[in-house]
Amino acid sequence: MDNILVSAGQKTLMYEVLNFIVETVNRNMNNPFTNSPTKPDTQDGRYDDAERGLANRNSGTLLETLALDITPSGAHYLLTHFDTPILNTESHRLRFEGAFANPFEMDMNQIRSLPQIMMPVTLECAGNGRAGLSPRKYSMPWGVEAVGTSEWIGTPLAPLIAQASPKADVVDIAFTGADYGYDNGVGHYFGRSLTLDQLSALDVLLVHGMNGQPLLPQHGAPLRIIVPGWYGMASVKWLDKIVALTQPYDGYQQIHTYLFKKSAEDEGLPVTHIRVKSLMVPPGVPDWLSRERCVKAGDVHIQGRAWSGLGRTITKVEFAANGAWQEAKLKERRGKFAWTGWEHTWSAEPGKHVLQCRATDETGAVQPISPPWDFSGFGNNAVQSVCVFVKA
Numbered sequence: 001m002d003n004i005l006v007s008a009g010q011k012t013l014m015y016e017v018l019n020f021i022v023e024t025v026n027r028n029m030n031n032p033f034t035n036s037p038t039k040p041d042t043q044d045g046r047y048d049d050a051e052r053g054l055a056n057r058n059s060g061t062l063l064e065t066l067a068l069d070i071t072p073s074g075a076h077y078l079l080t081h082f083d084t085p086i087l088n089t090e091s092h093r094l095r096f097e098g099a100f101a102n103p104f105e106m107d108m109n110q111i112r113s114l115p116q117i118m119m120p121v122t123l124e125c126a127g128n129g130r131a132g133l134s135p136r137k138y139s140m141p142w143g144v145e146a147v148g149t150s151e152w153i154g155t156p157l158a159p160l161i162a163q164a165s166p167k168a169d170v171v172d173i174a175f176t177g178a179d180y181g182y183d184n185g186v187g188h189y190f191g192r193s194l195t196l197d198q199l200s201a202l203d204v205l206l207v208h209g210m211n212g213q214p215l216l217p218q219h220g221a222p223l224r225i226i227v228p229g230w231y232g233m234a235s236v237k238w239l240d241k242i243v244a245l246t247q248p249y250d251g252y253q254q255i256h257t258y259l260f261k262k263s264a265e266d267e268g269l270p271v272t273h274i275r276v277k278s279l280m281v282p283p284g285v286p287d288w289l290s291r292e293r294c295v296k297a298g299d300v301h302i303q304g305r306a307w308s309g310l311g312r313t314i315t316k317v318e319f320a321a322n323g324a325w326q327e328a329k330l331k332e333r334r335g336k337f338a339w340t341g342w343e344h345t346w347s348a349e350p351g352k353h354v355l356q357c358r359a360t361d362e363t364g365a366v367q368p369i370s371p372p373w374d375f376s377g378f379g380n381n382a383v384q385s386v387c388v389f390v391k392a
């Protein structure tokens with residue numbers, strides 16, 4: 001380009017154009033999904049093929065298992081953003097790296113030889129209830145069923161962090177999984193972080209087992225964390241790295257998603273602990289296609305579960321048929337981070353009825369009747385409504 005016919009100004013412009021082309025090509029090479037950079041508009045109650053595919057992969061729990069304290073493993077809800085990585089338990093390593101004074105790695109035998117505990121913890125997806133919002137966000141279309149309780153088996157994380165010894169200027173500890181994929185054109189391993197203060201306030205568990213069995217592949221085998229009392233996104237599956245950071249963690253799942261926002265422009269507040277909530281086992285029997293329910297008139301035993309974040313106790317559950325609230329009976333909970341069973345006897349009279357339940361926790365927080373607004377549909381803890389037809 002050292003041609004006398006091209007002026008210095010033209011030369012700069014040509015370089016700028018060339019640079020622009022190179023940058024665009026690079027960006028697009030890093031993002032193979034340029035055809036769908038933004039999510040399509042949604043219509044309430046309608047799901048497209050991609051969402052139906054997501055719903056098929058990320059199954060919800062069966063509401064009838066709410067009759068049990070512990071959700072049978074195969075019926076625990078699933079939320080996996082990308083594909084389930086098939087990892088080799090024998091060769092799997094957990095690495096403590098970054099700004100630790102004593103970085104180290106461990107294999108699964110070493111992890112299993114540490115002091116073992118079993119902790120019943122209720123896990124709920126932050127997007128549970130998203131389909132109940134209007135307008136709803138294009139995403140995993142959860143009804144009410146993204147919740148479950150397992151007896152997680154593992155070892156407390158705190159002593160291992162202490163052993164690795166975060167340096168004085170550490171601000172965040174990041175947890176990274178082995179699953180890689182794209183969201184909005186950004187390729188990343190699923191990862192989340194907690195501050196040192198959060199870690200010392202939470203009973204985080206390094207988990208390799210669930211309900212007396214090794215973790216199932218879809219629940220994070222061979223290793224995950226469980227962050228009790230927080231929505232599920234914090235409980236990173238397929239864990240292979242714990243990194244001490246001297247700058248705030250900027251992983252995609254930490255800074256671009258899991259924010260309570262009023263609108264797209266809103267800066268947002270991080271989603272953290274679970275909001276107070278309850279569900280009932282829909283009584284009676286369903287119709288195969290419509291899922292409408294039919295109950296016989298007379299005394300009907302109603303049961304369900306109620307839970308809240310951070311180990312808060314449930315102080316009250318109320319049950320209503322057609323808006324007439326009555327206090328239900330609470331059962332003992334299995335542990336600080338497990339849901340509380342409740343039951344009630346309903347005298348069912350012939351006709352159509354709407355049944356509802358709502359919980360209150362020790363802070364006085366109570367479930368709202370209509371969904372709290374959130375742009376992404378996070379944290380919907382509105383009361384569940386079940387329609388039943390009572391036959392004489």
Ligand SMILES: Nc1nc2c(c(=O)[nH]1)N[C@H]1C(S)=C(S)[C@@H](COP(=O)(O)O)O[C@H]1N2
Nearest residue numbers: 077078079080081125177190232235236237
């Ligand atoms: N590595 C990894 N961890 C993850 C996820 C994921 O997609 N990848 N999903 C998170 C979300 S959003 C939830 S709600 C829980 C669900 O855990 P489960 O599938 O075992 O029920 O896992 C969390 N941990």
Ligand SMILES: [Mo]
Nearest residue numbers: 079125126232
């Ligand atoms: Mo989730």
